[in-house]
Amino acid sequence: MRISVRLPLIIVGCALAAAVGVGYVAHQQAAHDIRDGFENELATVRDARQYALKRYFNIIREDLTLIA
């Protein structure tokens, strides 16, 4: 293969390979981060609901105290 073909191919190939590699790793990391974000978000929501329920049941307990 002629150098006039081979050299551009090498340069372009290396650049594309680097870009694809970096892009892939970045995508993987971003996807993972998004997933973590969702997990954290869900855990936060879970905890918020837990707190709200506890609060609700404490009010009930207070109501019992009040009525009894």
Place this chain on the structure above:
Amino acid sequence: MARAVVEFNATFGAFDRADRANFEATLRRIYSPNTPEGAGAVLSHVAPVPFGAYARTHDSFHRWFHLIATLKGYHDVFLVTPQGDVVYTAMKEVDFAANLYTDAWRDTGLAKAFVRSLRTSDAEPDVFEDYDFYAPSAGKPAAFVARRIFLDGRVVGVVVMQMPISRINAIMQEATALGTSGETYLIGEDGLMRSDSRIADESTLLRVRIDPETVRRGQLGESGVRESVNYRGEPVLSAYAPFLFMGVRWNILAERNLAEIAEPIAELRRHAIHVGLVAGALVIAIGFAAARMITAPLGRLTRQFHEFGTTHHWRTSELESRRDEIGVMARDVAEIAQQLDATMRKVADNEKWFRSLMESTPDATLILDGDGIIYLVNRQCELLFGFSKQELIGESAETLVPSGLRALHGQVSTESGDGGRLVGRRKAGDEFPIEISFSPINTSEGLLMAVSIRDITARERAERKLRKSRREIEEKSALLQAVLDSMDQGLAAFDRELKLVAWNFKFLEIRGYPLELGETGRPFADFMRFDISRNEFAEHGDDPEAVFQFMIERARKFEHHSFERLRPDGRYIEVKGGPMPGGGFVSTYTDVTARKRAEIGLAEKERQLQSALDNMSGGIFMVDADFNIVLANDKFREFYDVSPRLIVPGQPFRRVLEARAKRGEYGDGDAAELVEARVQNYLSDPESRVEDTVAGGRILEVHRAKTSDGGIIGIVNDITDRKAADIEIARHNATLQRISDQLSRYLSPQVYEQIIYGQRSVELTTERKKLTVFFSDIKDFTATTDDMEPEDLTFLLNDYLTEMSVIALEFGATIDKYVGDAMLMFFGDPETKGVREDALTCVRMAVAMQRYMVALREKWAGMGYEKAFHMRIGINTGYCNVGNFGSDQRMDYTIIGGEVNLAARLESAFEPDGVMLSQETYLLVRDHFKAVAKDPIHVKGIHREITPYQVAGIHENVETEDRFIRREVEGLRLFVDMKYLGAQDRRTTAEQLEEIVRRLREGAGKSAADD
């Protein structure tokens, strides 16, 4: 509150318990939630008597309880007495005024919360009864919380609050941060949801069961986030955690569909791809642009160089003026091109020189590359193989050399050498032998191989012819050598230079030469010196050098020669030979030792034979097939008294006969005829014994015999004296024969023969043998013969004894003696067939004698002797002494012993015409003869009692025998002895008997007629 409970309980309990059902029904009707004023809104003024007290209490507290329930969001508030009576409810549903122990709601969450509350401790006074479908509230899910009410330390009731699901749903259905698919809900220990889904169209409370793994983890107190499948079957990301309240263990879950979670990731990916594509396009464009900055000038430089390769002219370009590396390269390439141009010119010159050198070689020459492909050929190659250069260049060398060259090329690629003989193939396809040589050429393009090929067809043909000639010569030489080696004779040929050119081992063996001398080219002088060194030619003188010169000079004459010579080792050799064409001589050597010794031996034997012949007492002569004398000894000449001149080997024997004829020894007549008759007698009867009477009356006995070569040999003895002796001997023999015949009559034939033939010695010797003794006599012999004339007595006695002796000899008995009329015979000596067979033969003989006595008596009666003899026979078997008894001058061969006496006693003790046997004899013959035991007798000299046996049936079956025919009736006595009737007598007897028969028949017929 305690007061309210007490009052409610008081008013509620004021009613007759028997009318309780009516009371409760009335309360429910009054406080029906369907009243226009609302649930529990009935006031005391509308309450019928007797419910006034309760109504007033109710009015006092209802508003407050209703307010609490409304404000706090409880579905209902209950006051329950310790007895289980629901004395107050805010909502007055069907559970109002019921008893939680006995009524229909005793299994509801309300009753359970009430019961559990009564059992609580002070440390945990509150009770939470988990959600369940609550029938009094139209089956809606309801949970209850309860606490005991104390008054003065005493439980006066329980307050219960019914928790609606709406408040919990409000908390759990909050959608913040949950997107479209996310939701939170509660799960009970039974895995069923304790809150309604915000997404589901229908209530999920207590109806939907959640992933048990998540429930299990929550039950274990774990909290976390995991992927699972939600109640709708969708994959979700689920955050879970336990929730504990008043002894109840719930799980709280926050879920979001994975599909929704994946959406931003997918969006991110799409975005990244878009950005990547754009960036990639930019990179490609920039990359190509950057690469072109390098490749474009390189391409131009390459084209420029290529043009130089075509035109051999370097065209200067602007590249050389560039200041970067391209410019440096272009300038260097320009310089290299110019140097290359100069080098190529030089190479072109070298190639021209090389090609002319190739063309000038006489052999076909090829240049091959490393793969055996023809790179260059010369004109001779074209001529030799018929291919043009264009056809060969680029082709494999195997086109010209079908096999071998490639392998050869691979093996010797780095060395020059000789490829040896191979086969070349022309364009026309014919093959021919070639010889190749090769030389490697190391070039910058790799290793080349210069191959020189030469057609060796003519040379091979010449070589083949030469090999064939050589092979023929070798075969002939081998044949000649084989012939020479197979000869019994030694042979040696020397050329004109007197050098050995042909020989065989027999030559060395006969001449006694060592093997080292046996080589072609060996000078004759070497053989002579070897011979002289062992004194081989002593007969030619004592001076070795003189003898050597003599032998050499004689050999150089190359003359015919033939002689025999005695070698020092005692062997004779015969040497024959003559000159060879072109000079030299050949000699054969034969070991004739055996022949010579045989000749000498033969001559000696001839001398000895002649001496022996001459000293023989008889004469001998031999003639050949031509009737010529071969030999004759002196005695022959003496017997026939002929001249020695006539008795010479080779002379006709006829002359001897003629000399005798002339002397008249053949009688009167013509001598020639007499001789001819004599010759014919010899020839017709060559093997015979004749007596020849010669002059002087001497008798010659001539034994003639035929020889193997057709001649005749004759032995002549003078038998004149022997003839006289023979006559005398014959006379003596006749006398002796006569005496012998006379003597034999006095002896038993067996004894006689044994004495005559020397089998028995005539001396006084006896031996003890077991014999069968026969004793017989004539009963009343004396009385019978008393008045007989002596001649008649002699005749009868001799006839009797003769006939009996004949019978005895026929049976082989040994006749011991005759004593008057008595006969003593025995079996068992000198010959025996065994004791049993001897006894059997003796008894058979006795029976034959008695039978024959009948015939004898008939014969004697026919002769007129009226008083016939009757024979008595006794036979015994036992041990006797047998042999010669008497003195040296007079001896008798006989037997003695008690057993003999017993035989005599047996015959004398009984009646005649019988045969008496002793018991011993009977036991031996009883299988063949019947015998009747007689009364025992005592015999003098024998102590034991003797039982005699008389042979029975002696005359039975006589008629059946061939010899006798005997009939005897009154008026007829017929006896015929066939033995004494010859053929003629039998015919005469038959005619006489037929005549008798005829007359008897006539007589019989006449008697019948008379009757």
